[in-house]
Amino acid sequence: MMPADCFWLMPAMEALRKAHQAGRLGQALLIHADPGCGGELLAEWATQLVLCRQDPAPCGECIDCRRCAAAQHPDLFAVQPIGESKQIRVTEVRDFCAELSLTSHGGGYRAGVIAPADSLNVAAANSLLKTLEEPPPRTLIVLVAATPSRLPATVRSRCMRLRVTAPGRTATFAWLADHGRTGDLAAAADILGDAPLALLAADLAEIGRVRAESVRALEEIERGRADPSQLAERWSREDYALRLACIEAWLGARIRLSARLSNGNIARQFGLLDAVRELRREIDTPLNKSVALERWLWRLAGAETERRLRHG
Ligand SMILES: [Zn+2]
Structure with missing residues (x-):
């Protein structure tokens, strides 16, 4: 699935593109996304926005965009929970922040994604805060969280906020039909909610x-x-x-x-x-x-x- 295939992400993408063009993007984004609604895809798109060197960016086709989509770009870093604890710990965040502070391979931006950011434990969030307070130049840090209230207010206040929700049941079902999804969608939506990507994969x-x-x-x-x-x-x-x-x-x-x-x-x-x-x-x-x-x-x-x- 490409971010551009998800029509409900378009307003957020447009807002990010305009902010970037005007030099107002800031260095930290917090994407508040309901589960199964594409928060991670929007984060991927935001990293392409700063790492793609085509105009208009992101083109979705160049080597930078393709490497971002495959999570293999040398200037892109990611942190996820590891192990049974389902928490992101301070050592992972320290490594992540250290990588972001190095000079970029491509001579431009470095970007990092933390998802799900609501699994940062307290020490990890405090460690991240230091980087958010004094981010290295030309870096973009994207946090994706379903429950941002779990993050310290000090972290939230340093980020530009974006909200991603499902587009409503009728629009979700129409989009699923366009993507070849058939079956008892209403029964599945009772269980999974109207989350388009969750229903597509279920x-x-x-x-x-x-x-x-x-x-x-x-x-x-x-x-x-x-x-x-x-x-x-x-x-x-x-x-x-x-x-x-x-x-x-x-x-x-x-x-x-x-x-x-x-x-x-x-x-x-x-x-x-x-x-x-x-x-x-x-x-x-x-x-x-x-x-x-x-x-x-x-x-x-x-x-x-x-x-x-x-x-x-
Ligand atoms: Zn590109």
Whole structure:
């Protein structure tokens, strides 16, 4: 996928191009992008904007543009989380900042991308701040984050902000059809949101299967016929993020139904919904997923079932 194929990125691309032409681009960008909406692609495009030597830049075709797209440009650096922790640590950021401070190979810009920037840990963010305060000349640092509020305010305030969201369900589905995507998109969008790139890449049949299986399991838990501990243990190991999305979609549909029929304990269902949303927000933190999910499943099962299952 090329950034130029994603029409909803165009306004941000145009703003960046104008800022660059006018010499107002600044040295740090913070792209606040919903997951699956192309924040990384926009970051790639921004690096092409400063590294491409054609006019108008980026041409998308020259050696600089092609190397950027392949993440193989000698003046382009990237930091991502490594290992189990899913955090970006201070040593990676120090190396990244040191590389950016060297003279560029091409005699022009050097560019760096940090994605997802919301996984910078505190020490890493503080280390980055030093470079953001006194960036080397002709450098561009691009941060991509789904939850920028996780970054220190001092880091955010040094960056030019860009917001990337999905273009809305109708436009998303039309774009997916243009890209040959067929199948039950509405059902997948209930789980993945209206994120165009996530829906383009998704295995719709697999999502349908996991969703149906999840709903069956949740109903069993609710009837006191399945053990929350075992289920939490299994779900925390496989498809955890997808399971939480299925739970949220299931509860959302039930709340809508209860509201229409004016029955069911809506307050209780909203409490469960808030709690599962909290689990989704904490998905990239080192929280014990099995324990957290088990607590939620016991809440779904209810106090009566808990007494029975735990004490025989
Ligand atoms: Zn180019």
